[in-house]
Amino acid sequence: MAEPQAFPQAFDPEQFQNLLEDEELMRRLLEIFGEDSAKLLQRCTESLNREDYTALHEAAHALAGMLSNYAALPAYEASRKLMLHALSRELHLCRLTLAETCLEVNRLAVALAAFLRQL
């Protein structure tokens, strides 16, 4: 019997391969992940610090769009939740969800790096 996982899997390699269908494309996406995710998280953080919820919504939307290409459900769902909280303009919820999104993106980065090493 498998041990229960503390967190859901950050990334589904099989789904990622099925989604992109091409190793070269996979490599390109894996290469840009660190830089692009850092930029988008930075945009989210700066928008939230200014309490600019419109900018936060746009940044979270872009982040979700990006994550949708990585078969990474927990990070994708966290970014979608951040979009919704930005619409509700609840500062406390936005802060919590941004923290959750950062955590999930970091987990994903680790998982993607491991996957890239095996390619």
Next chain:
Amino acid sequence: MPKSPARNLKPLILVAEDVRALSLRITHVLESKGYRTAVAEDGEACLAKAQELSPHALFLDLMMPRLNGMEVLKRLRSNPATQSLPVIVCTAKGFVTDIRELIDLGVNEIVIKPFENSTILEKVEACLQDPHQLLPPARSAIRPVPSEVYSPSLDPSRAKVTLWGTRGSIPVSGPRYARHGGNTTCASYSCGEHHILFDAGSGIREAGIAALQNGPRHLHLFMTHAHWDHVQGFPFFAPLYVPGFEITVYGEDGFGQTFEHLMTSQMDRDHFPAERRDFRAKVHFQVLRGEPVSIGSIKVSQTATNHPGVTQAYKLKHRGKTFAFVPDNEFLQGYLGDPKHIQPESDLVVPQQPLIEFLQGVDVLIHEAQYLASEYQGKIGWGHSTIANACALVRLTAPKKWIVVHHDPGHDDAFLDEKLQLTRQILRGLGSTAQVVHGYDGMTENL
């Protein structure tokens, strides 16, 4: 107009997408089939490249920096040089209104994110085969997920509590009170054939009209006390005048007046055109004398509250659920201090110990919190609680949910919104986990 591709040269597709992972993916898929591609990372760049490069189709993201996709589409369609450029809109927005607006502006295809690689090629190929074929107005890109249609309907046997009047003291009217409503106290519990009402403030008029819709039957009305704001709607309770209805009104005698007199003395010719003898329903007045009442499997019990005159709190128990109705109660009379200092054994609490035991752990508590401390100082002994003192009661009785009623006629919607935030803050400070909401006229709560 886009130029025809030169011989052996595949069409050029402009991809307007600000997220690099997406633009990489789209261009990679297109280039793998020989298409030429160009990328624009924002709306303004997209317009410039659409003019400069004359692409054969545009893959357009809706949410982009500088100029959003919807605005890009409008400008493309209003420019003779780009008005017939085939456009495939790519969006995460699946809302019908957005889709309709896109269709109205003229798009050839819509792709909802997230998408598969094959979708990109299918849409581009369809678009290039017939570049003039726009999506017809009736067509929507949103399709229901194939499944059996699930159409639940309300279970009429489910118990529900309805608040018909949530104002204290006197009815109010006007736009400033529109959300909470202006009718004075009345609530009902209905479950299957049973219909039980509490208090007859002006809210009972609406409750009576609603009760008529199900035809004549036995209604039960429990009165907490006979202050004006709890009885003034009684003469307007329509079932009283309809043959076939049977109405039992429960309450306590007052000081020197019978319960029946308390209820009907407002119905003499000097005050109202109808009198007691004009009732067409069979009406009984039953003095409770502290005894619980059973109506089928429903049990209604009572205890006294701290309010001028003879005033009751009611608790209804049915199918293992309980709700308590306590619209008027001055808890911790005269206390203006921090509710954190109130303990079960505090001197101020002891006189209301029977009420605290009575309310212990109910599922839904309907209780007032009429005053701010600043308002209370001049109204000590009027029979109503401050927010903080009502919160202390909630901490001591631990209901699952607290619905605040008996809103002061001087408190408009905006004020009540702030008051609710304050109530939640105090409750959190006390460590209470009870959910708290403000009651409003017409509110329904399933039990």
